[in-house]
Amino acid sequence: MIVPDERPGAGAAGPHAWENSRRGWDGLLVVSVLVPAAFVLTEDAPAPHRLLVAGLLLAIIPAWAWVGRPAVARDAYRWGIAYIALLVALFTPAVLLDPACTFALFGLCPQAFITLHRGNQAIGGVLALALPCALRFAFVDRSVGGAFNLVTIATTTVFFCVVFGGWLDRITTQSRERAELITELEASRAEVARLSAERGALAERERLAGEIHDTLAQGFTSIIMLIQAAEARPDPARHLELAARTARENLAEARALIEALRPAPLDGSPLDEALRRITGRIGDELGVPATFTVTGAARPLRPRTEVVVVRSAQEALANVRKHATPASVAVGIDYGDGEVTLHVRDDGTGFPADRPPGGAGGYGLTAMRQRAAQAGGEVTVDSAPGRGTLVTVRLPAEETA
Template sequence: MTSWIRWQDSLWPSPGDGRAPRRPWGGRIERFLPYALLALSTVLSLLLSGNDPAVTLKLAGIAAAWLLVSFTLVPARWAGHPVVVAVSFTGLVAIAAVLEAHDTVFLIFMITGFFDAMRLRPAPLALAGVFVVSALINTLPNGGPIQAFAEQPALWLVVTLVQTAAIGGGGLVSAAMARQHAERKRVLDELAAAQEENAGLQRQLLAQAREAGVLDERQRLSQEIHDTLAQGFTGIITQLEAAAEANGDPAEWQRHVGTAMALARENLTAARRSVRALGPQPLAGATLPEALDEVSRLWGERTGVEVRFTTTGTARALHPEIEATLLRITQEALANVEKHSAATIVGLTLSYMADQVTIDVRDDGRGFDPGVVVSSGEGGFGVPGMRARVARLAGTLHLESEPGGGTAVSANLPAIALEARP
């Protein structure tokens, strides 16, 4: 019984399920099919039968009035109520039976009873209604159900049962498809909601990362100014003071002034490097693959190390924070290779996947013990800084190396599309 109720409810929701009741036919067909079948039957009867037209029109008028009162004009909040449906069905079948008994052509109108029967609840009652309509539509032209079943009970029982099973089977198939569609829609809706929630969390994460990045950049620049610029200026002042004291010794004076000039040039280079570090300039007018290709090419030309850059997957525009982080990780990794690795070949791979993007930097250098903190010494963060960068964006950094075995750095970040920008 429970399965039948589920089947019936999946086809015709009850008023309490939050949806408006619907009938087995929809839209205009739902509203006009009964009237269309009644009109067709009436016209055929008037044209083809020898019955009294007045009686035919009177009976047809009664049927139309019943449809209007019990079907069309019923308020929406009552339309699916089991009692209202049962009353509507009973009156419809009774009037249709009288019409069919009056003229067999009205069996066309009796077909409406099948649709009305399938609105009944619970489902076994709907099947019973289909059985009644089937029995009437088949036996009325043969003397009525009592006479037909009395004379040939097996024949008419089989015909009625087969027709009922066929219509009920169609309902079962329709119900199964409706359940599958509803379940699929529910799953898709949940997935869409989960994706939207995930996108919101990612936007929030990026906003937090941006705020944390501002603080990190301030701390980094403060440390860099202290470690490079401030110390450089101190050295310049010291050399100039020494030159002033050696004013009587031209050679010593020249040596101190030359040293001060060299320190000034180094400080200027460091200052320019700090300014460039404020923003990923290679990304200003290029895509991420183009920027990485340019960075790796220039780095290879400067260091004399062969760089093999490749891109896999479908390249697409990502959130600026993601692209900037990937670029910074690459620059930091290449700086570490230059300073520590003594490599001859570097492999750089940018991989786009469905929901992730990865940058891999591999070299054939001397390698090192991963337990030792590595810093590029070029104003970067080193390995701990790279880990901090990717961690802020819910990513991961993997480092593999061993003495004499080269080094591999892999940064994995969520592939947040440019449209996800808050």
């Protein structure tokens, strides 16, 4: 259904379909008007007659410039109807006065399709433009020449209505479909961009939550435990010293998180040294032997891999501190061929496989597994009540460039 002023969906396709060939249609219209106007002006007829007919024909050119072309540019249906009505008003008296004007139909018939685009409206416009020629044969000139002109006009009309009209209909339909497809693609791209931004923001929030959990939260927990232990002992100096050191390291963690989001224990030092420092600190906090070993040829890894290794060691040792009550702790890193493996073992209380420390919804182990998976690795936990716990983290070990 056509609304009063515009054709649905045509605005995106109709004007643009004709914009690229606008000069060609302008030229066809001008030539189709100027040729019969020249014939009329050279005829042996009274000057007023010739000037009137030529003036009617030449008035079609400004009508196209001021009404027809804006109708196409704006895809305004009412303007198109007004333009075709104006053409009929100018062309009808010109044809009735001089048969040479029928030549202008070659340029006027396409105007109906250009401004009305397709369908019954365009065909109706062509028939309205051809009707004056039939009226001339019926009421003015019934000679053989008039009949020939009528046949020529009928042939031209059928050609434009069937051949040109069908071609134009396909072009316009394809242009409209392309415009709709482009609109859908742009909408889809905008939706994908929005979803990607939301997913990126969610991933960033999860990553920051993991960073905060692995740095600030663990550090504060350690400080609280050391202060509580100091309060329960007659000589709290050792535990207070450990609490102060942990607080300083926690502050360094917070600064590193803000500045570069790299683990502060690395602080430019080799991975092995950072792990040895973390292991020594847990031994001091718990007052138990804590050993660190390196297997294989140590080598620098990509920063992302080193971050995952350090964070996994911190999380595993934080669980040892909170849940295991161990007599000893052992941390080891194994540099293999194309793989690096972190082991964190304790001989503490252990736990059933279906009941990890902190409950099934505990964030620590979940964050550890997510980190490893993002780096292309995996985490396994082997534990049983009374047998301690072994946490193993395996990661691809691409060397740094």
